[in-house]
Amino acid sequence: MIQRITSRVLILGMMWLGLSLLKWDGNKNQILWQALVFTGIVLLGSLMEEILHYQGDPYILPVVQVIMALGLVFLVRIRPEVGLRQFWWANIGLLIFYVVLWAIRDYRQLGSFRYLWGLLAVGLLLVTLVFGYSAGGATSWLHIGGIGIEPEEFVKLALLLFMATYLEENEELLRIGTVQLGSFSIPDWRTLGPFIVMSAFALGLLAAQKSLGTALEFYALFVLMLYVVTERTLYLLISLPIFFLPGTLGYMLFTHVHVRVAVWLNPWQDPTGGGYQIAQSLFAISGGKILGTGLGNGIGASTVPAASTDFIFSVIAEELGFAGGMAILVLFLIVVMRAFAVSLRAKDRFGQILAAGIGILLGTETLIILAGVTKLLPLTGIPLPWVSYGGSSLLVHFILLGVLLNISNATAVGSLSTKNKGREYAT
Template sequence: MIHRLTTRIVILGMMWLGLSLLKWESLSTQLFTQTLIFSAIVILGCLMEQIFNYQGDPYILPVVQAIMALGLVFVVRINPNVALHQFWWANIGQVLFYIVLWAMHDYRKLGRFRYLWGLLAVALLLATLLFGAEEGGATSSFKFLGVGIQPEEFVKLALLLFMATYLEENEELLRVGTVQWGRFSLPDWRTLGPFMIMVAFILGILAAQKSLGTALVFYMLFVLMLYVVTERALYLGISFPILLLTGTVGYMLFRHVRVRVAVWMNPWLDPSGGGYQIAQSLFAISGGKILGTGLGNGIGATTVPVAISDFVFSVIAEELGFAGAMAVLVMFLIVVMRAFAVSLRAKDRFGQILAAGIGILLGTETLIILAGVTKLLPLTGIPLPWVSYGGSSLIVHFILLGLLLNISNATAVASHSTKNKGREYAT
């Protein structure tokens, strides 16, 4: 208990220190109040772990809270005027996390609604396509009761649940196959059909929305989950040429994709126009050097467009330097690795697949985002989990975190019960 509480106090202390360096007295009273609420939820959550005897992974939640605290500091640094909203969503997200962790007594019941999750994912994307507003060249959000919502974030949750239930039910047929194609054995249409139809619907709607960054995340999620469950490299071999083909088609059909690829190839051809965003991002990252310019002393927060969401990592790298940027990467790596550890320890197949899917999603998102801001890949415009500004992303990733730790805690409780029964039988 003391170790848990000490860890949380250190994390909160770092957050309050960061905010104080940003001239805290100039910030609003509401922001100060929301920061106090955030701190109270973290401490109360730590006490709840002791009261409810949490036995799951002890590292994932503190690391995520450290990432979250860092993200909040930099949202305040970049744009104090909208930071209040980020604190609201962070507090709501933490509450939802604890509800999922403690109120869901059996996560396996989620597996009963396979087609419901699939239909929900399609419905959310269709609603966005029909009623959404265009932003950054893609139709990815709409207003509901005056609040901006990005349904694509909630689609991630629905798709993960659909994939976990589908792969659990059809794992053996997908692994072995029933139809022979030369040297290779593939599943029949009855087995593979629902999966292919869902993939086609989801990616097709995203293409119509011109939300190609999210389409890439979903495609990687589909392929990697299929590979992890079946362990067949054949699926990777089939998916790669499909990715190249669809990428080529997207390049030919959508002008903003061609612009992004051209900027990615050489932003210096138009550094004050189309290449301005990535050029400023690279300037900011390179300006940080090893230890950074210091919190609040960088220029990237004001010169990099959309720094508060798409390019928040560039500002972190500038003001905290290579050391701070690597610390962020290591924290995300810890979360992803521990998610796979939870998957390996889970007692049921649904829990194993779902935990692995959460790890794959987090790893894929982080890799694509960071590759975009460092010019390793074309820009995608998707948020960095728990760091970038955006309520929908925060809420969904806290729910995913709740599911992951619910699986971890249930596994630990089951193992503890089995050991106790074994001791009883031995005596």
């Protein structure tokens, strides 16, 4: 218990130190009150973990809380009013996380609703396409009660659950195949049909919304989960031409995709126009050097467009330097690797696939957004989990975190029960 409380106190101390170093006008009292609420939820949550005998992975939640604390401090630094709203979402998200962690009695019941998850994902995308509004060239937002919601974030959760249930049910047929095609064996249409139809429909709707960054993320999730479960390189080889064909069509049909690719190839052709975002991002990152300019001393917070969302990593890298940027990468790497460790330890196949899928999703999101702001890939507009501003993203990632640690806790409790039964039998 002492170790658990101590780690949370250190994390909160880092957050409060960061807030104390900032200078901002307006909303100060409101932000401090929300920070106090956040502090109370974190400490009370760690106490509840002890009271309810949480036995799951001890590292994932503290690492996520470090990531989130950094994100909150930098959002307050960039735009205090945005930081205030993020504190609200973070407090709600933490409460939802603990509800998911403790309220799900048996996570395997989530696998009983395969087609329901698929229909929910498609339904959310259809509603967004019909009633949504455009931002950044993509129709991916809904207004509900005066609050902007991004349904695509909730679609991630629904599709992940659909994939986990589908892959668990059809693993052997997908691994071995029943139809011979030359020297390769592939699954028959009855096995592959639901997966192909769901994938094509979801990706087609995202393309219609012009949300191609999310489409790339979903496609990577589909392919990588299929590969991890079946261990067949054939699926990876088939996925490449399937990816490049729609990618080429998107480049030809959508102007904003064409612009993003052109900017990615050479932002210096128009550094004050189309290339302004990525140029300012690169200037900010390079200006940080090794140890950074210091918290609150960088210029990227005011010069980099969308600094609180798409390009928050650029501001962090400028003010905390290469060391701070690498620290963020290492923290995300720890979360992803621990998710795979949870997958390996899970006692049932559904839990293994679902935990691995969560790790794949988090890793893919992080890779795509960080590659975009550093010019390794075209910009996609995907938020950095637990760091970028966005209530929808924060809530969904807390739900995913709750499911992941629920699997981990159930595995540990099951192992402990088995050991105790073994001892009783030996006695």
